[in-house]
Amino acid sequence: MAEAVPDTVITGTHDAAAVLISGFTHDSRAVQHGDLYAAMAGATVHGAVFAAQAAERGAAAILTDREGAERAAETGLPVIVVPSVRPVLGPVAACLYDQPSAHLKMLGVTGTNGKTTVSYLIDGGLRAAGYHTGLIGTVETRIGERAIKSSRTTPEAPDLQALLAMMLEDGVGAVAMEVSSHALAYGRTAGIRYAVAAFTNLTQDHLDFHADLEDYFEAKAKLFTPGYTEFSVVNIDDPYGRRIAQRLTDADQPHWTYSAAAEPSAHWRAAHVEPAAEGSVFTLIGPDDCRVPASVQLPGGFNVSNAMAAIVALVAAGVEPQTAAAGVASVAGVPGRMQRIDAGQPYLAVVDFAHTPDAIGTLLAALRPVTRGQVRVVIGCGGDRDRGKRPMMGAAAARGADEVILTNDNPRSEDPLAILEAAAAGAREAIATGAASAVQVIPDRAEAIARAVAASRLGDTLVVAGKGHEQGQEIAGVVHPFDDAAVLRTAIERSLTEGGASERSMPL
Numbered sequence: 001m002a003e004a005v006p007d008t009v010i011t012g013t014h015d016a017a018a019v020l021i022s023g024f025t026h027d028s029r030a031v032q033h034g035d036l037y038a039a040m041a042g043a044t045v046h047g048a049v050f051a052a053q054a055a056e057r058g059a060a061a062i063l064t065d066r067e068g069a070e071r072a073a074e075t076g077l078p079v080i081v082v083p084s085v086r087p088v089l090g091p092v093a094a095c096l097y098d099q100p101s102a103h104l105k106m107l108g109v110t111g112t113n114g115k116t117t118v119s120y121l122i123d124g125g126l127r128a129a130g131y132h133t134g135l136i137g138t139v140e141t142r143i144g145e146r147a148i149k150s151s152r153t154t155p156e157a158p159d160l161q162a163l164l165a166m167m168l169e170d171g172v173g174a175v176a177m178e179v180s181s182h183a184l185a186y187g188r189t190a191g192i193r194y195a196v197a198a199f200t201n202l203t204q205d206h207l208d209f210h211a212d213l214e215d216y217f218e219a220k221a222k223l224f225t226p227g228y229t230e231f232s233v234v235n236i237d238d239p240y241g242r243r244i245a246q247r248l249t250d251a252d253q254p255h256w257t258y259s260a261a262a263e264p265s266a267h268w269r270a271a272h273v274e275p276a277a278e279g280s281v282f283t284l285i286g287p288d289d290c291r292v293p294a295s296v297q298l299p300g301g302f303n304v305s306n307a308m309a310a311i312v313a314l315v316a317a318g319v320e321p322q323t324a325a326a327g328v329a330s331v332a333g334v335p336g337r338m339q340r341i342d343a344g345q346p347y348l349a350v351v352d353f354a355h356t357p358d359a360i361g362t363l364l365a366a367l368r369p370v371t372r373g374q375v376r377v378v379i380g381c382g383g384d385r386d387r388g389k390r391p392m393m394g395a396a397a398a399r400g401a402d403e404v405i406l407t408n409d410n411p412r413s414e415d416p417l418a419i420l421e422a423a424a425a426g427a428r429e430a431i432a433t434g435a436a437s438a439v440q441v442i443p444d445r446a447e448a449i450a451r452a453v454a455a456s457r458l459g460d461t462l463v464v465a466g467k468g469h470e471q472g473q474e475i476a477g478v479v480h481p482f483d484d485a486a487v488l489r490t491a492i493e494r495s496l497t498e499g500g501a502s503e504r505s506m507p508l
């Protein structure tokens with residue numbers, strides 16, 4: 001392993017060469033007997049502070065930097081000292097698990113919105129092509145039919161490589177995975193080379209982590225360079241996608257562009273798009289006169305774009321276009337994405353994961369044409385995340401919906417009312433400049449949903465946005481069980497039998 005990492009120093013009283021490592025983790029709380037514990041500098045603490053805990057839990061050795069070396073040595077375990085731990089996590093983990101990704105067809109998806117959706121659609125296409133598949137992303141990790149709950153969109157490198165090793169062991173041949181900008185900035189995917197990577201779009205998010213939009217873009221753009229990916233698939237309806245495509249063209253790197261807006265210069269274009277409440281049917285036109293009848297069971301024009309990303313990525317990975325399209329068409333839904341809740345109510349009720357200004361605008365624009373009455377949205381903004389997007393989210397909601405109910409969405413360590421006020425300020429601004437929307441603030445999410453249900457009438461659309469598949473509401477560091485789909489269903493059922501709703505609300 002030392003050869004994999006330059007400038008490595010091994011210290012300690014043991015014969016390090018003879019130490020057997022059975023696993024690898026960066027979290028002392030997850031150490032199992034025989035693990036190598038990576039003690040790294042974090043934003044809040046240095047992992048070496050937990051070296052003793054790792055040793056107690058049975059760590060076999062510690063990987064750290066100069067700052068952590070002394071504390072690590074105090075455990076008496078062999079210590080491997082490298083200049084910086086994060087950059088070597090990927091290569092070391094890949095080495096310890098015997099380079100699992102080298103034996104897997106890896107397909108990566110990045111972009112602000114659509115990663116989870118496109119990954120599920122790719123998974124459908126891979127299955128149609130006969131692959132035993134792996135899936136890694138926000139909602140879950142799947143090894144064939146076995147699902148493991150995800151805690152991250154893209155796991156830290158030791159966990160990621162361990163998952164890939166489990167997949168290989170299980171006979172998986174191809175993996176669809178989300179690659180977040182955090183992952184690219186931190187090098188979580190180092191040690192993996194993607195056969196194909198797809199770019200969906202880029203709009204404001206995560207500016208708590210990235211210095212600015214340009215920094216966020218450059219993190220995403222890394223994936224479309226030869227060290228990361230062999231073949232790139234890029235949405236040129238998006239201005240940042242056009243920049244990536246231009247770079248690929250300039251560097252003569254293999255790539256395909258796609259456009260749901262039928263941009264003539266795109267390698268792949270959508271034609272004859274027929275949108276419907278249940279999804280869309282379209283024709284995919286590609287190089288060499290390729291014409292493929294395609295469809296996607298997820299409603300909204302943006303899901304035509306997502307379906308194109310998936311089909312084009314699959315074809316780039318060697319799947320026949322018809323098979324790829326059939327596999328994508330077979331995906332019945334993605335948990336918490338445009339998920340319809342039907343409890344017999346006379347209006348459309350949907351749970352969706354829109355939690356960026358662009359996603360909220362896109363979502364509401366997609367729901368308007370299928371709504372005869374009012375569009376009503378229940379939405380909040382996460383705490384300890386990009387503060388700049390909150391007024392933008394409030395404004396997007398006010399511009400797209402007739403009625404907006406602002407409510408809590410994981411306030412985390414922040415004051416919930418301060419977060420709501422930031423979103424409300426954006427909504428007020430939008431209304432002052434022409435948006436015709438009624439906005440109210442109901443901090444308690446279950447109450448907000450009940451109030452929205454009580455207001456809904458025949459032909460309306462009610463969308464509960466921002467939490468999608470999430471199963472918890474994090475308030476002051478405590479995660480309370482909360483499932484939008486279940487709460488919405490119960491509220492609808494109750495309204496159908498009892499009618500009425502709570503009277504408590506706060507004026508905007």
Ligand SMILES: CC(=O)N[C@H]1[C@@H](OP(=O)(O)OP(=O)(O)OC[C@H]2O[C@@H](n3ccc(=O)[nH]c3=O)[C@H](O)[C@@H]2O)O[C@H](CO)[C@@H](O)[C@@H]1O[C@H](C)C(=O)N[C@@H](C)C(=O)N[C@H](CCC(=O)O)C(=O)O
Pocket residue numbers: 026027028029040041042043044045046047048050138151152153154155156180181182183209
């Ligand atoms: C901003 C970010 O990504 N932060 C990550 C970062 O945290 P940090 O630098 O603050 O770490 P720290 O708390 O100072 O700890 C330093 C080290 O001590 C270790 N430690 C800490 C405590 C302890 O008891 N024992 C222990 O070993 C930690 O594991 C870490 O290795 O390193 C930690 C260890 O790997 C991560 O858990 C943590 O992710 C946090 C939980 C997080 O919320 N990340 C989110 C924002 C994230 O990564 N999101 C993206 C994108 C989401 C999307 O758009 O889909 C994702 O890919 O999920």
Ligand SMILES: Nc1ncnc2c1ncn2[C@@H]1O[C@H](COP(=O)(O)OP(=O)(O)OP(=O)(O)O)[C@@H](O)[C@H]1O
Pocket residue numbers: 111112113114115116117118138153178200201302303305306336337338352353354355358359360362363468
């Ligand atoms: N192509 C798209 N363009 C704009 N908005 C989209 C697009 N695809 C999905 N969305 C919106 O974004 C939400 C999140 O979609 P999805 O979960 O697929 O994205 P993601 O990139 O995985 O998000 P995250 O970064 O949180 O994991 C959806 O619920 C929908 O409202």
Ligand SMILES: N[C@H](CCC[C@H](N)C(=O)O)C(=O)O
Pocket residue numbers: 153355381382383385409410466467470
């Ligand atoms: N991957 C995103 C999900 C946000 C979902 C939303 N419910 C929130 O809590 O802000 C994040 O961690 O920023």
Ligand SMILES: [Mg+2]
Pocket residue numbers: 115116117137138139153178
């Ligand atoms: Mg995701």
